[in-house]
Amino acid sequence: MSADLASCRTKIDAIDKELLRLMNERQRITLDVVRAKRETGLPVLDQGREEALLSKLAQINPGPLSQEGIRRIWLAIMAESRIYQALSAAPMEEHR
C-alpha cells in the first residue's frame, strides 16, 4: 500500500470513530426527545420536524456531499432513531 493510501485510510478511520461517537450520542438524545414528548402529550413521530431538519442541513451543506446524498444518509440515521424509540417504548411504559 502506498504511503498516500495508508495516510488517507488513517484519516478516514479517525473520522469514522468520531462519526460513531456522535451518532451514538444522537441516538441517546432521541430517547430524551420521546420522554419530553410524552410528558407534554406530543406525538412521537414528527415528519414536519424531520423535513425541516433535512432542509436546514441542505442549506448549510458546504459540499462535496450532494444534497441528495445528505438526504439519503440522514434518512438512514433517522430510521435508526425510530427503531430505537420503538424498541425502547415497552420498558418505558412499564416504568410509569
Add this chain to the structure above:
Amino acid sequence: MSADLASCRTKIDAIDKELLRLMNERQRITLDVVRAKRETGLPVLDQGREEALLSKLAQINPGPLSQEGIRRIWLAIMAESRIYQALSAAPMEEHR
C-alpha cells in the same frame, strides 16, 4: 414546546452540524484514495476494505446504536462515496 424538548433539539442540531462537517471531509478524502489507488494501479472498489471497516466499527461501537444500524448507516455513507468517485472519474482522467 417544552424546555426539555427544545434543549434536545438544540443538542441534535449541533451534533448534525458536526456530522455534516465530518462527512464532507470524509467525502473529500475518498477522492484522494482514488488518486492514490490509480497511481499504484490498485482497483478503486475494495469490498474487503469496506467489510473490514464495518467489522472494526462494530467492534468499537459503544451503543446504543445497534450493529445492524451502524451497518445500514455506513452502507449509505459508503454508497455516497462511490457515487462521488464515479462522478469525479471523468474530469480526473482528462487532467492526466
